[in-house]
Amino acid sequence: MKRMTLGLAAALMLAAAARADTTATGDLGLVIERTTGSVLLVDQSDRAALARIEGLGDLSHASLVYSPDERFAYVFGRDGGLTKIDIVKREIAGRVVQAGNAIGGAISDDGELVAVSNYEPGGVRVFDADTLDMVADFPTGSKTIGLVDVPGRKFVFTMWDSGETWIADMSGAEPRITKIPDMGKNPYDALVTANGRTYITGLFGEDGLTALDLWEQDPQPIRVLPGYGRGEQKMPVYKMPHLEGWALAGDEFVLPAVGHHEVLWVDARSLKETGRTRTHGQPVFAMARPDGRQVWVNFAHPENDTVQVIDTLTKQVIHEFKPGPAVLHMEFTPRGHEVWISVRDAGKIMIYDTHSFEKLREIDADSPSGIFFTARAHRTGL
Amino acid sequence: MPRIAAIFCALFLAAAAALASAQQVTPERAASLEHLVVQDCGSCHGLTMKGGLGSPLTREAISHYDPDVLALVILDGVPGTAMPPWRPLLSEADALWIAEYLLEGDSK
Numbered sequence: 001m002k003r004m005t006l007g008l009a010a011a012l013m014l015a016a017a018a019r020a021d022t023t024a025t026g027d028l029g030l031v032i033e034r035t036t037g038s039v040l041l042v043d044q045s046d047r048a049a050l051a052r053i054e055g056l057g058d059l060s061h062a063s064l065v066y067s068p069d070e071r072f073a074y075v076f077g078r079d080g081g082l083t084k085i086d087i088v089k090r091e092i093a094g095r096v097v098q099a100g101n102a103i104g105g106a107i108s109d110d111g112e113l114v115a116v117s118n119y120e121p122g123g124v125r126v127f128d129a130d131t132l133d134m135v136a137d138f139p140t141g142s143k144t145i146g147l148v149d150v151p152g153r154k155f156v157f158t159m160w161d162s163g164e165t166w167i168a169d170m171s172g173a174e175p176r177i178t179k180i181p182d183m184g185k186n187p188y189d190a191l192v193t194a195n196g197r198t199y200i201t202g203l204f205g206e207d208g209l210t211a212l213d214l215w216e217q218d219p220q221p222i223r224v225l226p227g228y229g230r231g232e233q234k235m236p237v238y239k240m241p242h243l244e245g246w247a248l249a250g251d252e253f254v255l256p257a258v259g260h261h262e263v264l265w266v267d268a269r270s271l272k273e274t275g276r277t278r279t280h281g282q283p284v285f286a287m288a289r290p291d292g293r294q295v296w297v298n299f300a301h302p303e304n305d306t307v308q309v310i311d312t313l314t315k316q317v318i319h320e321f322k323p324g325p326a327v328l329h330m331e332f333t334p335r336g337h338e339v340w341i342s343v344r345d346a347g348k349i350m351i352y353d354t355h356s357f358e359k360l361r362e363i364d365a366d367s368p369s370g371i372f373f374t375a376r377a378h379r380t381g382l
Numbered sequence: 383m384p385r386i387a388a389i390f391c392a393l394f395l396a397a398a399a400a401l402a403s404a405q406q407v408t409p410e411r412a413a414s415l416e417h418l419v420v421q422d423c424g425s426c427h428g429l430t431m432k433g434g435l436g437s438p439l440t441r442e443a444i445s446h447y448d449p450d451v452l453a454l455v456i457l458d459g460v461p462g463t464a465m466p467p468w469r470p471l472l473s474e475a476d477a478l479w480i481a482e483y484l485l486e487g488d489s490k
Binding site for chain 2: 034035058059060061078079100101103119120143160186188204236237238239240301302326344345367
């Protein structure tokens with residue numbers, strides 16, 4: 001009897017301790033601090049920084065993905081480092097340097113595999129999300145970009161040098177690769193729609209983009225806007241645009257044009273152009289607010305102090321402002337009521353209300369670049 | 383012999399001119415150029431210049447360049463590749479300063 005009471009008491013104490021330790025991660029996020037090799041843990045609801053986690057290496061052009069339970073983040077560093085962060089314990093849970101020079105990554109729909117695309121050696125490597133042990137290696141002989149996850153434990157990626165797209169199906173005992181040649185000259189980045197159906201890669205070496213319908217048995221390259229920009233003088237490109245922050249606004253894609261001061265509107269079904277909007281500079285990100293009603297655009301050097309907001313019904317710029325020097329990235333809260341903007345050379349993250357455009361808060365950060373909220377864990381292709 | 387002297391003389395003049403223009407960069411400008419190299423060149427070449435979409439710009443990788451030639455590559459870009467011409471944004475003195483900075487391998 002006495003023993004039982006003791007046992008019960010112990011069990012209760014354990015439960016209480018567990019409860020006290022619980023961290024809800026649904027409104028947390030991480031911000032890349034690119035020059036110091038650290039990430040900042042932030043709280044979206046409190047609009048505050050909670051902790052800094054250091055020791056992640058060269059984080060220029062770094063990005064990250066989340067485990068399905070929103071506890072772990074996998075950070076892809078430029079120097080080939082793959083770092084697993086435990087955001088509950090606020091510490092590094094594992095780290096491997098898997099290549100000499102990397103460009104981004106993805107996590108499989110089941111959360112078991114993390115893939116990294118590499119420039120050097122060119123290709124994709126796949127790791128066990130738990131242990132970070134390598135489970136597959138796909139050398140491509142080319143700088144490899146535009147790596148995304150699609151449903152069915154698959155990854156899709158594209159080669160800058162050879163203009164091929166590969167689909168790696170990891171659902172069986174052995175990986176199966178499907179190769180699609182002739183995607184175009186020098187693809188620089190790619191996106192996939194949230195349903196995993198349409199994969200679009202932007203081309204640097206020629207005008208236009210190339211799409212694949214991944215629901216087809218045998219996907220074939222579909223040229224999008226092939227004549228786009230022809231005959232116009234292309235401006236020097238000081239920063240490659242990003243398609244990762246792709247924007248599906250209503251029934252249209254909004255895409256940054258390479259070497260031109262415009263964003264392009266493309267019908268999501270027919271993939272035909274539906275309009276162009278002149279912008280302040282060469283767009284880097286064109287990101288739709290989650291409801292699709294607005295698109296926020298930032299720009300390449302030297303116009304990178306400015307942000308424009310475009311209304312998707314009228315395709316008109318409805319708001320323009322200058323958050324500060326070197327606006328690198330924008331992340332919406334999952335329902336879109338606020339946007340977090342990293343302003344690198346001001347050393348700040350700035351938070352705005354997306355309806356009133358009022359600035360709500362500034363948070364100090366060291367050369368902030370990418371901002372990633374944990375809600376990304378539940379979206380395909382991010 | 384006169385020809386060699388002429389070449390020598392031309393080289394000397396070129397070098398002297400180069401030096402003069404690199405010194406035209408003020409300390410404030412130099413600081414902002416250093417920032418530009420790390421951040422904006424770094425977006426393609428890597429923060430540590432070990433390469434990315436752009437080729438490595440470490441001292442070993444570019445040691446075969448004369449500063450003047452390197453400055454020209456920066457100003458005019460590499461046509462047919464993603465390396466853009468920086469002439470719209472940088473003066474010749476700026477470019478030469480960056481060339482010498484890269485050749486010294488100061489960027490960590």
